[in-house]
Amino acid sequence: MGLFDTLLGRTKPVRANLDALFSLPSAAVTLQVTAGLVPTGRAGVCFKPPAGQPFADMQAELEQLLATPDDPPATATAPATAPATPTPAPTTTPTAATTPNPTPTTPLVRHVGDKFGYRWIIVEADAVDDLVTRVHMVHSSLQDAGWSTQLLCSVFGFAPGPAGAAAPEADSGAPDASGASADTITRPLYLVYLAKQGTFYPFAPTGAEQRDTELELRLRSMLADDLPIEPDLSRWFPMWDLPIA
Amino acid sequence: MATNRRIPADRGLSFRMFITGLLMVVLYALVIGILFSVFHNIAVILVLAAGFLFCQYWFSDKIALFGMHGRIVTPEQEPELHGIIDRLCALADMKKPRVAIADVDMPNAFATGRNPSNAVVCATRGIMRRLDEPELEAVLAHELSHVAHRDVAIMTIASFLGMVAGLITRFTIYAGIFGGFGGGGNDRGGAGQAAMVELAVIVVSALIYAISFLLTMALSRYRELAADRSGAILIGRPSLLASALVKVTGEMSRIPTRDLRSAEHFNAFYFTPALAQGTSLSTLFSTHPPLQKRLDQLAKLEAEMNQPG
Numbered sequence: 001m002g003l004f005d006t007l008l009g010r011t012k013p014v015r016a017n018l019d020a021l022f023s024l025p026s027a028a029v030t031l032q033v034t035a036g037l038v039p040t041g042r043a044g045v046c047f048k049p050p051a052g053q054p055f056a057d058m059q060a061e062l063e064q065l066l067a068t069p070d071d072p073p074a075t076a077t078a079p080a081t082a083p084a085t086p087t088p089a090p091t092t093t094p095t096a097a098t099t100p101n102p103t104p105t106t107p108l109v110r111h112v113g114d115k116f117g118y119r120w121i122i123v124e125a126d127a128v129d130d131l132v133t134r135v136h137m138v139h140s141s142l143q144d145a146g147w148s149t150q151l152l153c154s155v156f157g158f159a160p161g162p163a164g165a166a167a168p169e170a171d172s173g174a175p176d177a178s179g180a181s182a183d184t185i186t187r188p189l190y191l192v193y194l195a196k197q198g199t200f201y202p203f204a205p206t207g208a209e210q211r212d213t214e215l216e217l218r219l220r221s222m223l224a225d226d227l228p229i230e231p232d233l234s235r236w237f238p239m240w241d242l243p244i245a
Numbered sequence: 246m247a248t249n250r251r252i253p254a255d256r257g258l259s260f261r262m263f264i265t266g267l268l269m270v271v272l273y274a275l276v277i278g279i280l281f282s283v284f285h286n287i288a289v290i291l292v293l294a295a296g297f298l299f300c301q302y303w304f305s306d307k308i309a310l311f312g313m314h315g316r317i318v319t320p321e322q323e324p325e326l327h328g329i330i331d332r333l334c335a336l337a338d339m340k341k342p343r344v345a346i347a348d349v350d351m352p353n354a355f356a357t358g359r360n361p362s363n364a365v366v367c368a369t370r371g372i373m374r375r376l377d378e379p380e381l382e383a384v385l386a387h388e389l390s391h392v393a394h395r396d397v398a399i400m401t402i403a404s405f406l407g408m409v410a411g412l413i414t415r416f417t418i419y420a421g422i423f424g425g426f427g428g429g430g431n432d433r434g435g436a437g438q439a440a441m442v443e444l445a446v447i448v449v450s451a452l453i454y455a456i457s458f459l460l461t462m463a464l465s466r467y468r469e470l471a472a473d474r475s476g477a478i479l480i481g482r483p484s485l486l487a488s489a490l491v492k493v494t495g496e497m498s499r500i501p502t503r504d505l506r507s508a509e510h511f512n513a514f515y516f517t518p519a520l521a522q523g524t525s526l527s528t529l530f531s532t533h534p535p536l537q538k539r540l541d542q543l544a545k546l547e548a549e550m551n552q553p554g
Contacts, residue, residue: 007266008259009394009471013478014338048336050481052550116332117379117480150481152336196338209324234341237331238320 013149017198018139020228021132024156027191027200027226028128031158034222035185039128040157044112044120044244045138047150058145062138063111066123112243118152120243131156139195151195155203157244158189185215190242191227199230203239211238255474255542262467269460273406276453280413290416294409302401306343306365309357315347315367326373329382330366330389337479339393342366352376352493356388357397364392372493379482380489387476387486394475396468403461410454417446466534473539474546483543483550490543494536 005012031037049055110122121138125131135154142148190203202219204212216236220229230236280291301308310316320327327344334341342356342364352371358364366388373381391397420443477483533539 006395009468011393011475048481
């Protein structure tokens with residue numbers, strides 16, 4: 001912020017920095033090789049929905065765009081995990097423009113609110129490249145409509161083992177499991193892309209409002225060559241109850 | 246283009262703030278000029294005032310937290326509050342301030358600290374209890390805007406002149422009382438002349454004090470409006486901040502507890518002033534703009550956001 005803005009008490013809304021997103025696929029390879037983590041094929045774009053009809057219109061358009069798939073929605077795990085989104089938010093009333101596709105089959109895009117008043121667009125794709133492309137499509141749609149200031153972050157899910165999609169059973173108690181085998185990762189892991197900073201950080205929840213900081217720091221050094229990692233650790237904020245869990 | 250194209254800048258507010266600032270600078274130049282031509286040992290007063298204000302500025306976080314019985318809380322102690330602030334800071338791309346809670350029931354929040362790296366955002370238990378989460382977020386966005394605008398530094402500089410004028414008035418009066426008006430002059434004419442000079446000094450510095458006080462208050466009100474605006478833009482929903490304001494100001498005037506009165510010194514840092522609207526001085530003397538004005542601004546902002554782009 002410049003001196004003049006300080007004197008006049010103005011803040012310029014910060015626009016998103018979206019280009020670093022494309023370094024994710026190489027990081028996914030690194031994660032698989034060095035930590036045995038594979039992508040879950042699910043990502044969420046988190047943003048602050050502003051008041052007003054223009055944004056609602058844009059959101060409806062975006063959904064229509066994402067709901068026309070170039071490949072059939074073949075992700076078999078999607079319906080099973082639907083109840084696993086633990087959003088106690090009363091604010092999850094669908095906006096005036098709800099998803100326009102009438103098919104009850106698994107849509108490629110879902111909408112969830114969270115208890116902090118942010119909204120999530122959940123994006124699914126089998127390959128990491130496709131996932132990144134789709135997330136980027138959401139990002140750039142928001143940006144083109146002039147709303148990139150509202151983007152908070154995007155989160156990509158990773159899960160242990162080659163049997164990748166078995167993520168939802170994650171935090172079923174057993175707090176000793178994390179301490180015993182520190183080297184094999186048994187829990188889901190998330191890479192959070194901070195839209196404003198254009199940086200990533202790993203987030204490893206281990207249960208009810210607990211995170212494995214040691215693992216996160218280990219991953220930081222692991223991924224340092226692939227991703228721009230957020231240097232300010234105070235920005236590595238926890239995101240409990242992720243809708244893509 | 247750096248700003249959000251959906252929300253035009255408020256030129257009126259920027260202009261009024263600029264004029265206020267300009268008047269203040271002019272007053273500064275004038276007073277300093279006069280002081281140096283009239284007094285010889287003015288340096289003492291300037292140094293004293295500067296020293297005092299510097300302490301106030303440098304330790305603003307500690308002073309305000311101490312005065313309000315606020316204590317820094319960790320993310321483990323207050324995950325909700327930290328969660329809100331984490332997200333707002335990531336959204337605004339600013340450094341996360343320390344987070345504090347004051348165990349008082351008065352619903353309020355304040356931001357302090359000399360610069361964004363040393364900032365503290367504090368919410369009272371009262372405000373956390375009364376507001377729901379989106380409203381609390383709106384209030385915190387307002388406070389974070391104060392941090393981003395460096396309002397503590399700005400208001401410290403702005404109040405410097407008033408403090409100098411106040412000190413001069415006091416010194417002259419004390420000198421008159423204890424030294425005798427006229428400073429022990431040898432002949433009657435000289436003593437009378439010296440007394441006249443001292444009287445003039447008192448009158449002029451009191452006048453300067455009054456003017457700079459009014460300017461400071463005006464500046465403070467504009468900066469509140471600016472923080473309202475930036476905060477509302479950050480969360481994207483001006484109406485949330487408006488509803489928080491309505492809730493909190495209603496409560497503020499209704500609760501006549503001791504806390505309320507003992508907190509008046511800290512008004513300048515507050516989200517809403519602790520003085521009840523009915524008992525406060527005229528709007529000219531208040532640190533915060535009247536509720537209606539703040540609500541009007543937020544309503545206007547909301548209307549702007551609703552315009553089809």
